[in-house]
Amino acid sequence: AQSVAQPEDQVNVAEGNPLTVKCTYSVSGNPYLFWYVQYPNRGLQFLLKYITGDNLVKGSYGFEAEFNKSQTSFHLKKPSALVSDSALYFCAVRDSGTGGFKTIFGAGTRLFVKA
Amino acid sequence: DAGITQSPRYKITETGRQVTLMCHQTWSHSYMFWYRQDLGHGLRLIYYSAAADITDKGEVPDGYVVSRSKTENFPLTLESATRSQTSVYFCASTVTTGALNEQFFGPGTRLTVL
Numbered sequence: 001a002q003s004v005a006q007p008e009d010q011v012n013v014a015e016g017n018p019l020t021v022k023c024t025y026s027v028s029g030n031p032y033l034f035w036y037v038q039y040p041n042r043g044l045q046f047l048l049k050y051i052t053g054d055n056l057v058k059g060s061y062g063f064e065a066e067f068n069k070s071q072t073s074f075h076l077k078k079p080s081a082l083v084s085d086s087a088l089y090f091c092a093v094r095d096s097g098t099g100g101f102k103t104i105f106g107a108g109t110r111l112f113v114k115a
Numbered sequence: 116d117a118g119i120t121q122s123p124r125y126k127i128t129e130t131g132r133q134v135t136l137m138c139h140q141t142w143s144h145s146y147m148f149w150y151r152q153d154l155g156h157g158l159r160l161i162y163y164s165a166a167a168d169i170t171d172k173g174e175v176p177d178g179y180v181v182s183r184s185k186t187e188n189f190p191l192t193l194e195s196a197t198r199s200q201t202s203v204y205f206c207a208s209t210v211t212t213g214a215l216n217e218q219f220f221g222p223g224t225r226l227t228v229l
Contacts, residue, residue, distance in 0.1 A: 090158065101209065103218065105150075
């Protein structure tokens with residue numbers, strides 16, 4: 001069965017510093033991996049995805065994520081955090097082996113960026 | 116306006132009442148989804164639909180009913196609401212070109228069952 005874990009409920013970082021939000025996954029086939037962001041009282045917005053190819057994926061708002069197959073991880077990163085990056089971040093995975101559109105979401109990590 | 120909309124945005128109801136949450140998308144996406152968001156659980160899939168008149172259960176379908184008579188609409192009905200169904204409900208859709216694509220989410224409906 002596919003699963004995804006976000007080991008940190010909350011990440012605190014100072015504005016201008018690099019940020020990392022961690023995600024690990026488990027699937028039987030090849031993973032399709034996604035990051036979404038949720039601002040207060042809003043739906044989730046897509047940030048980036050890994051399907052195949054380069055392990056470093058670039059997405060919206062200066063975010064990027066690194067796919068590491070050996071560590072089954074897909075950590076979200078940004079070189080310089082902004083206060084406006086403060087939000088709830090979700091990692092999600094689909095299992096290419098089982099097919100279909102079933103997506104499993106992590107529990108979410110709340111990011112606080114202090115000015 | 117184009118996009119995916121949900122109504123109502125907020126709903127308070129009582130235990131045992133029937134409640135229907137509406138979802139409408141203007142992109143003609145084939146796939147639509149209903150999720151619930153609860154603290155500590157992230158998003159959990161309730162039901163999804165691959166096309167009009169085709170629906171299937173997700174992780175937590177008990178107590179919910181869906182229908183999809185038109186591509187653009189995907190209503191979710193709680194037949195007899197329970198307190199455990201207090202949650203934020205999100206509708207989402209995705210394009211038809213395979214499982215590689217991201218989902219587009221509505222703004223959510225906050226449901227409180229008293």
